[in-house]
Amino acid sequence: MTPTTIAEHPLDKAVRLEPRGVGLYRGATTPDYWNMAGPFGGTTAAILLKAVLDHPERRGRPVALTVNFCAAVAEGEFEVSVRLVRDGRSTQHWNVEMTQGETVASTASAVTGAERDTWSHALAAPPVLPPPHAVATMPTDGRNAWLKRYEFRYVLGEPTRGLASAEAPGSAATQAWVRDEPARPLDYLALTALSDTFVVKILNVRGDVPPVATVSLSTYFMADEAALARQGARPLAAVSDARVFRHGFNDQSAELWSDDGQLLAVSHQVVWFKG
Amino acid sequence: MTPTTIAEHPLDKAVRLEPRGVGLYRGATTPDYWNMAGPFGGTTAAILLKAVLDHPERRGRPVALTVNFCAAVAEGEFEVSVRLVRDGRSTQHWNVEMTQGETVASTASAVTGAERDTWSHALAAPPVLPPPHAVATMPTDGRNAWLKRYEFRYVLGEPTRGLASAEAPGSAATQAWVRDEPARPLDYLALTALSDTFVVKILNVRGDVPPVATVSLSTYFMADEAALARQGARPLAAVSDARVFRHGFNDQSAELWSDDGQLLAVSHQVVWFKG
Numbered sequence: 001m002t003p004t005t006i007a008e009h010p011l012d013k014a015v016r017l018e019p020r021g022v023g024l025y026r027g028a029t030t031p032d033y034w035n036m037a038g039p040f041g042g043t044t045a046a047i048l049l050k051a052v053l054d055h056p057e058r059r060g061r062p063v064a065l066t067v068n069f070c071a072a073v074a075e076g077e078f079e080v081s082v083r084l085v086r087d088g089r090s091t092q093h094w095n096v097e098m099t100q101g102e103t104v105a106s107t108a109s110a111v112t113g114a115e116r117d118t119w120s121h122a123l124a125a126p127p128v129l130p131p132p133h134a135v136a137t138m139p140t141d142g143r144n145a146w147l148k149r150y151e152f153r154y155v156l157g158e159p160t161r162g163l164a165s166a167e168a169p170g171s172a173a174t175q176a177w178v179r180d181e182p183a184r185p186l187d188y189l190a191l192t193a194l195s196d197t198f199v200v201k202i203l204n205v206r207g208d209v210p211p212v213a214t215v216s217l218s219t220y221f222m223a224d225e226a227a228l229a230r231q232g233a234r235p236l237a238a239v240s241d242a243r244v245f246r247h248g249f250n251d252q253s254a255e256l257w258s259d260d261g262q263l264l265a266v267s268h269q270v271v272w273f274k275g
Numbered sequence: 276m277t278p279t280t281i282a283e284h285p286l287d288k289a290v291r292l293e294p295r296g297v298g299l300y301r302g303a304t305t306p307d308y309w310n311m312a313g314p315f316g317g318t319t320a321a322i323l324l325k326a327v328l329d330h331p332e333r334r335g336r337p338v339a340l341t342v343n344f345c346a347a348v349a350e351g352e353f354e355v356s357v358r359l360v361r362d363g364r365s366t367q368h369w370n371v372e373m374t375q376g377e378t379v380a381s382t383a384s385a386v387t388g389a390e391r392d393t394w395s396h397a398l399a400a401p402p403v404l405p406p407p408h409a410v411a412t413m414p415t416d417g418r419n420a421w422l423k424r425y426e427f428r429y430v431l432g433e434p435t436r437g438l439a440s441a442e443a444p445g446s447a448a449t450q451a452w453v454r455d456e457p458a459r460p461l462d463y464l465a466l467t468a469l470s471d472t473f474v475v476k477i478l479n480v481r482g483d484v485p486p487v488a489t490v491s492l493s494t495y496f497m498a499d500e501a502a503l504a505r506q507g508a509r510p511l512a513a514v515s516d517a518r519v520f521r522h523g524f525n526d527q528s529a530e531l532w533s534d535d536g537q538l539l540a541v542s543h544q545v546v547w548f549k550g
Contacts (some may be wrong), residue, residue, distance in 0.1 A: 064545045066493060068341075068386060070368040085372075085382055088346060110458045117550055118549075119441055216339040216386055218543060232501060233311055245393075245394065245398075246393075246395040268493060272366065
């Protein structure tokens with residue numbers, strides 16, 4: 001029998017880590033997720049989380065991940081090292097570092113925790129969106145490569161140059177259906193990358209894209225494995241907003257919802273912008 | 276002449292660090308900010324930030340701080356080590372660790388950045404609250420010590436046992452005036468501690484306080500030194516909310532506003548709870 005060749009999804013290729021010892025890995029950037037001056041931060045975040053998930057002492061699922069983007073990641077190879085800082089009864093705390101030569105390109109802290117069934121209660125309500133098939137797909141031709149690795153169906157706030165200006169700022173609020181392109185069953189790695197798929201807010205608010213870079217990104221995973229499995233490869237309902245642009249930084253908060261109305265992840269970031 | 280003795284503010288005592296070498300400090304817990312089973316997390320966060328601010332290579336003001344609470348801090352001494360991970364042109368990235376003996380009690384990552392004047396724009400609106408003097412002060416007699424180190428004037432959602440229950444959950448939304456007690460001029464250390472002064476959300480939502488602990492706390496500083504100086508020792512307008520309690524964790528987001536309507540900091544956390 002000839003084995004069937006199943007093509008590796010671009011995300012799985014981007015987060016592929018070759019073990020080099022306990023807690024040590026080597027990987028490489030891929031052109032699939034290239035951004036303006038380096039890889040898409042969402043894949044960097046997913047790579048740092050994968051280093052934790054691949055660690056032999058890891059128990060439980062991701063609860064929190066904070067990624068600090070220290071330097072532009074250059075095209076090519078990188079090393080990732082992960083350290084179990086604290087092995088507690090209910091949670092494990094991890095520190096992760098991505099290096100290229102002498103340069104620390106990014107760091108992360110992650111918390112993993114055992115799957116637990118507890119009292120649960122949702123206070124926030126999912127966005128009310130028309131079904132994905134009723135919403136036009138955002139064109140990504142001629143844009144940064146990473147945008148082509150997602151299918152965006154914006155209901156509100158599709159990022160568009162020139163709709164706003166410094167003198168007449170626009171809203172930062174967005175609502176969209178979003179999924180990997182090609183479609184891929186949801187897991188914590190994909191969810192991590194998806195939590196950074198909100199196009200830089202200054203485009204919506206000021207109408208242009210100056211030099212801009214996420215400084216720090218924190219994602220909280222509110223869903224268990226079963227909820228991700230139920231969602232499968234269907235689009236997530238994603239909402240995002242920003243509160244203020246001041247002194248060269250802006251904040252951003254986002255929520256990622258399953259299509260049956262469960263909050264899968266919340267994600268916050270602070271972004272540096274020039275001028 | 277007899278020197279005038281000015282009593283040290285309890286917060287300054289709590290964050291006092293004795294240098295033990297470059298990036299190495301020793302400190303000790305104080306009873307003033309004791310919580311249920313260790314010091315108030317806000318002071319731990321402020322201590323970790325102070326270690327960064329005291330570092331001789333530090334330039335600029337705090338932009339982002341993420342604190343991971345790994346283990347209960349025991350009463351007594353602790354050591355803090357801080358490492359400059361990346362010294363970039365516009366930002367510096369720091370990793371911090373608090374240890375007691377062999378135990379890593381907490382870790383932090385911090386980003387500092389140069390003061391810059393840029394285009395600025397506020398999208399979020401400050402809460403509309405009656406003036407502080409028109410709002411009753413929350414009684415803190417007989418409660419955990421750290422609560423006595425703040426003056427809380429709740430306009431909405433004063434945390435009270437028994438108002439909600441598992442079967443009839445309450446809202447997590449709060450609005451309050453809050454300041455250090457005794458009053459103290461605002462700086463980044465006080466602002467950091469203030470960003471964790473939102474009483475555990477499960478009390479508002481379920482009406483009780485099971486074993487509960489913040490796992491990870493991220494604070495983004497949107498204000499410059501001048502804005503903090505303008506605010507001085509007057510109460511901040513603080514709002515907070517939570518989105519979901521599920522699988523033993525809940526999220527929380529908060530905003531801290533100056534009394535002239537500027538967003539000084541936003542803060543997010545994920546909290547572990549039992550049962």
